[in-house]
Amino acid sequence: DQQVKQNSPSLSVQEGRISILNCDYTNSMFDYFLWYKKYPAEGPTFLISISSIKDKNEDGRFTVFLNKSAKHLSLHIVPSQPGDSAVYFCAGVLGGSARQLTFGSGTQLTVLP
Amino acid sequence: KAGVTQTPRYLIKTRGQQVTLSCSPISGHRSVSWYQQTPGQGLQFLFEYFSETQRNKGNFPGRFSGRQFSNSRSEMNVSTLELGDSALYLCASSSRTTGPYGYTFGSGTRLTVV
Numbered sequence: 001d002q003q004v005k006q007n008s009p010s011l012s013v014q015e016g017r018i019s020i021l022n023c024d025y026t027n028s029m030f031d032y033f034l035w036y037k038k039y040p041a042e043g044p045t046f047l048i049s050i051s052s053i054k055d056k057n058e059d060g061r062f063t064v065f066l067n068k069s070a071k072h073l074s075l076h077i078v079p080s081q082p083g084d085s086a087v088y089f090c091a092g093v094l095g096g097s098a099r100q101l102t103f104g105s106g107t108q109l110t111v112l113p
Numbered sequence: 114k115a116g117v118t119q120t121p122r123y124l125i126k127t128r129g130q131q132v133t134l135s136c137s138p139i140s141g142h143r144s145v146s147w148y149q150q151t152p153g154q155g156l157q158f159l160f161e162y163f164s165e166t167q168r169n170k171g172n173f174p175g176r177f178s179g180r181q182f183s184n185s186r187s188e189m190n191v192s193t194l195e196l197g198d199s200a201l202y203l204c205a206s207s208s209r210t211t212g213p214y215g216y217t218f219g220s221g222t223r224l225t226v227v
Contacts, residue, residue, distance in 0.1 A: 006155075
């Protein structure tokens with residue numbers, strides 16, 4: 001049972017345009033959500049998060065939107081840069097003392113110069 | 114400060130063998146979690162250790178085990194390797210106060226089972 005799904009394995013965007021990465025979840029108990037970015041041969045690095053009580057969080061070029069009724073979140077990158085080319089994972093986190101992240105399968109973003 | 118160190122970076126083993134992977138967390142971090150990354154499956158949680166105790170375990174067979182030492186370094190062991198165990202194994206450390214927000218991942222160990 002995949003509790004977090006990223007249905008698009010890949011996305012290509014022109015430099016300067018907006019990148020929108022999507023994520024769906026089934027577990028209503030997730031307390032917050034995280035986005036990670038991963039380059040080849042490196043571990044994932046934390047990008048941005050959103051609490052389940054919020055519907056938007058912004059950090060520079062990155063904005064995450066949460067639609068709880070649709071159990072959907074999206075990461076917007078504006079403007080996209082070639083250095084943003086990486087695999088992006090969304091992850092749900094249960095509340096309490098749980099430190100287990102439930103990840104989606106990732107989306108490979110390629111930003112074309 | 115030094116990041117999370119995983120050794121070795123690459124490993125090739127034969128079916129049926131066993132393997133031990135090592136993870137040294139960031140100094141002061143007492144929680145170490147392990148994840149398996151395979152193509153199309155994302156990162157799947159294996160287990161988490163805190164103060165030498167396993168606190169949480171994912172849905173993996175008993176062939177996957179781990180431990181944590183008093184200096185917070187952690188090892189994971191996979192016995193009777195199968196071809197499907199070929200994956201990137203990542204560990205992440207965090208402190209009690211930062212929780213998952215403060216996860217720092219290592220670069221991983223790429224295990225290939227032939």
